[in-house]
Amino acid sequence: xxxxxxxxxxxxxxxxxxxxxxxxxxxxxxxxxxxxxxxxxxxxxxxxxxxxxxxxxxxxxxxxxxxxxxxxxxxxxxxxxxxxxxxxxxxxxxxxxxxxxxxxxxxxxxxxxxxxxxxxxxxxxxxxxxxxxxxxxxxxxxxxxxxxxxxxxxxxxxxxxxxxxxxxxxxxxxxxxxxxxxxxxxxxxxxxxxxxxxxxxxxxxxxxxxxxxxxxxxxxxxxxxxxxxxxxxxxxxxxxxxxxxxxxxxxxxxxxxxxxxxxxxxxxxxxxxxxxxxxxxxxxxxxxxxxxxxxxxxxxxxxxxxxxxxxxxxxxxxxxxxxxxxxxxxxxxxxxxxxxxxxxxxxxxxxxxx
Numbered sequence: 001x002x003x004x005x006x007x008x009x010x011x012x013x014x015x016x017x018x019x020x021x022x023x024x025x026x027x028x029x030x031x032x033x034x035x036x037x038x039x040x041x042x043x044x045x046x047x048x049x050x051x052x053x054x055x056x057x058x059x060x061x062x063x064x065x066x067x068x069x070x071x072x073x074x075x076x077x078x079x080x081x082x083x084x085x086x087x088x089x090x091x092x093x094x095x096x097x098x099x100x101x102x103x104x105x106x107x108x109x110x111x112x113x114x115x116x117x118x119x120x121x122x123x124x125x126x127x128x129x130x131x132x133x134x135x136x137x138x139x140x141x142x143x144x145x146x147x148x149x150x151x152x153x154x155x156x157x158x159x160x161x162x163x164x165x166x167x168x169x170x171x172x173x174x175x176x177x178x179x180x181x182x183x184x185x186x187x188x189x190x191x192x193x194x195x196x197x198x199x200x201x202x203x204x205x206x207x208x209x210x211x212x213x214x215x216x217x218x219x220x221x222x223x224x225x226x227x228x229x230x231x232x233x234x235x236x237x238x239x240x241x242x243x244x245x246x247x248x249x250x251x252x253x254x255x256x257x258x259x260x261x262x263x264x265x266x267x268x269x270x271x272x273x274x275x276x277x278x279x280x281x282x283x284x285x286x287x288x289x290x291x292x293x294x295x296x297x298x299x300x301x302x303x304x305x306x307x308x309x310x311x312x313x314x315x316x317x318x319x320x321x322x323x324x325x326x327x328x329x330x331x332x333x334x335x336x337x338x339x340x341x342x343x344x345x346x347x348x349x350x351x352x353x354x
Contacts, residue, residue, distance in 0.1 A: 020073070020094060030069035031146070035157055036061050039166045042157065050078045056138055057083065062169055063138035064157075068146055070094055076142075083140065085133065093142050096129040100230040102237040109134040109245055111173070111234060114227035115149060115180050118190045125187060125220050127227060130180065134173045134245055141176060149183045150176060170250045177235070178257055184228060184264045188271070191221070195274055202278055206285040214278050221272050228268060232261050303344045307337050 032050060036043040038061045047053070056063040070076065070093065080090045089110050092098055103110040111132040116125050131142040153175050156164050164175060194217060201210055235258045239251055246254075314321070314333065326332070 020091075028069075030067060030072040030075045032075075033066045033068075035064040035066075035154070037157055037165055038062060039160075042160075042165075044158070050075060050082065053079075054082055059137060061137075062172060064172055065138060065140045066150075067140070067142050068144075070096065070142060070144055079140065083133070083135075083138075089133070093131045096144060098129060098131075100227065100234050102234045104237075104241060104243060107135060109173075109238075109241075109243060111177075111238075113177065113180050113231065113234070115143070116184065116187050116224070116227060117147075117149075118187050123194065124216075125224060127223070130176075132173055132176060134169055136169065136245060139169045139172050139176075149179045153179055167250070168247065170246045171253070174250055174253050174257070178253070178260075181231070181257055181260050181264065184224075185260075187224065188264065188267050191217070191224075191271055192267075195271060195278070198278055199274075199281070202282045202285055206282050206289065210282060211279070214275060214282070218272075218275050221268060221275060225265075225268050225272065228261070228264050232258070232265065235261055299348055302348075303341050306340050306344075310336065 031046065032048075032053075033046050034044070034053065034056070036056060036059070041061065053063075053065055056065070067075065067079065073094065076090055076094060079085065080087065084107070086105065089103070089105075092101075092110070092112065098112045100114060101110075101112045111134065113130045113132065115128045115130045117128075118124075119126050128144045128148075129142075130148075133140040153164070153172075156162050156175075164171060198210065198213060198217070201207070235254060238246060239254045239258065310333065
């Protein structure tokens with residue numbers, strides 16, 4: 001359950017804006033990388049001191065500042081001082097159990113997203129909170145650990161491919177959101193394959209272990225829904241906001257993300273229904289399997305009931321039983337037993353019960 005609920009008791013009683021990291025420490029050291037570019041110039045570097053970013057505030061180029069690792073509160077606090085970020089925003093950045101959200105301020109827009117990855121070994125969905133601050137000249141992104149889905153964006157910036165080097169910070173923010181949403185489809189593809197495998201196993205060979213897998217997958221889908229569902233509101237607010245930070249040319253691309261988000265949500269709901277149906281199929285398969293066993297036992301019992309009746313009669317201790325004196329009585333009884341058994345078996349066969 002720690003994957004789905006994070007303890008926030010450390011914040012209890014503290015005033016609003018208190019900077020406390022809520023979540024796991026997923027990297028040893030905070031890393032700060034910078035992409036400073038326009039259509040003609042690109043500077044990419046990794047810095048050790050956030051103070052080196054001061055000059056980026058007023059440059060005409062687009063600056064993307066990415067901070068990896070949220071456990072070092074001094075770094076986050078310093079960023080807030082340099083870029084004049086509200087303490088409540090810094091608090092939300094450090095609280096890694098935030099739902100996707102959108103907040104608009106005078107000079108910047110604050111966005112919280114959930115970046116998901118699928119672990120092939122554990123077959124679990126790994127989540128990471130991504131916080132993005134959009135301003136006129138720079139974009140600041142915060143992530144919990146190394147490794148993300150932004151490498152294609154970095155490659156496009158380095159190679160000058162597409163329109164990303166020609167447009168502003170709003171298009172860069174769109175690109176980050178688009179990369180996260182596109183990755184949801186990869187997650188859903190993995191989940192869909194797992195559901196198909198479970199369907200085949202449930203029908204062909206229902207085992208108790210499958211129930212645990214179904215319940216785990218059901219929890220994963222609930223978690224995925226929690227991460228995706230509020231995203232529709234975030235994209236919708238970005239489309240409809242009147243901020244000068246979002247240009248009209250970028251709103252068209254945001255509409256495309258909105259459509260993708262709706263598609264992801266529909267797929268999540270479909271998979272949730274399919275997983276719920278897997279439990280019904282499992283119970284039906286187990287019931288059918290038990291019915292088959294009971295049918296076989298019932299057929300054997302039905303065949304042996306008349307034979308047991310005859311054997312019970314001739315097992316009684318009476319002195320005068322006419323059939324006992326017949327020379328061929330023993331083989332005759334066996335013939336009757338076999339005849340009754342074959343007759344009943346043939347009748348069951350005719351009724352297609354066996």
